[in-house]
Amino acid sequence: SQQGEEDPQALSIQEGENATMNCSYKTSINNLQWYRQNSGRGLVHLILIRSNEREKHSGRLRVTLDTSKKSSSLLITASRAADTASYFCALLTDSWGKLQFGAGTQVVVTP
Amino acid sequence: NAGVTQTPKFRVLKTGQSMTLLCAQDMNHEYMYWYRQDPGMGLRLIHYSVGEGTTAKGEVPDGYNVSRLKKQNFLLGLESAAPSQTSVYFCASVLDREFHTEAFFGQGTRLTVV
Numbered sequence: 001s002q003q004g005e006e007d008p009q010a011l012s013i014q015e016g017e018n019a020t021m022n023c024s025y026k027t028s029i030n031n032l033q034w035y036r037q038n039s040g041r042g043l044v045h046l047i048l049i050r051s052n053e054r055e056k057h058s059g060r061l062r063v064t065l066d067t068s069k070k071s072s073s074l075l076i077t078a079s080r081a082a083d084t085a086s087y088f089c090a091l092l093t094d095s096w097g098k099l100q101f102g103a104g105t106q107v108v109v110t111p
Numbered sequence: 112n113a114g115v116t117q118t119p120k121f122r123v124l125k126t127g128q129s130m131t132l133l134c135a136q137d138m139n140h141e142y143m144y145w146y147r148q149d150p151g152m153g154l155r156l157i158h159y160s161v162g163e164g165t166t167a168k169g170e171v172p173d174g175y176n177v178s179r180l181k182k183q184n185f186l187l188g189l190e191s192a193a194p195s196q197t198s199v200y201f202c203a204s205v206l207d208r209e210f211h212t213e214a215f216f217g218q219g220t221r222l223t224v225v
Binding site for chain 1: 115142144146151152153154155156159161167169201203205208212213214215216217218219
């Protein structure tokens with residue numbers, strides 16, 4: 001079962017615009033992670049936010065976490081065509097590193 | 112560093128055939144995982160290992176077996192392939208369970224069962 005649900009399922013924007021996607025979940029988490037998957041490739045880790053953190057930044061990425069609402073958002077600022085990919089949130093809910101993935105948000109950035 | 116390497120990258124099987132997918136990591140990670148990814152869905156955990164010689168079932172283990180005889184290798188076996196096992200399989204590894212829990216993924220194995 002998918003514990004994380006991303007919204008929207010698909011997003012189409014122009015280069016230079018910001019892209020925001022959300023992840024909602026139902027369980028308690030240790031941390032929440034975001035991954036990117038380019039077409040036909042493996043997943044690449046982007047950023048991890050722990051349950052006691054509210055916001056993290058990494059380059060053009062900004063992640064927020066609201067554990068009271070059980071939701072997280074990923075913001076990509078000043079999007080580039082190379083940001084075209086699927087983005088997944090993944091929940092870490094136990095001590096064994098098992099991740100629970102959502103279905104992903106497909107982002108298309110047009111030049 | 113090669114990271115996480117999966118072989119093969121593509122395979123077509125006939126129903127009832129068997130095969131083994133190999134995952135190798137050179138990062139000395141303790142934990143390893145096999146996921147499958149189906150269209151429109153996120154990854155689902157098949158089996159995982161928390162150390163050499165250990166294996167455990169994930170969310171969708173039926174029809175698969177695994178072995179971790181060496182720390183760097185994690186094998187996924189299909190004894191009698193079924194069309195429902197047509198999927199993209201990803202192996203991942205994690206360093207530890209405290210502070211370094213980001214997963215490193217292989218490039219995937221695209222398996223078609225006809």
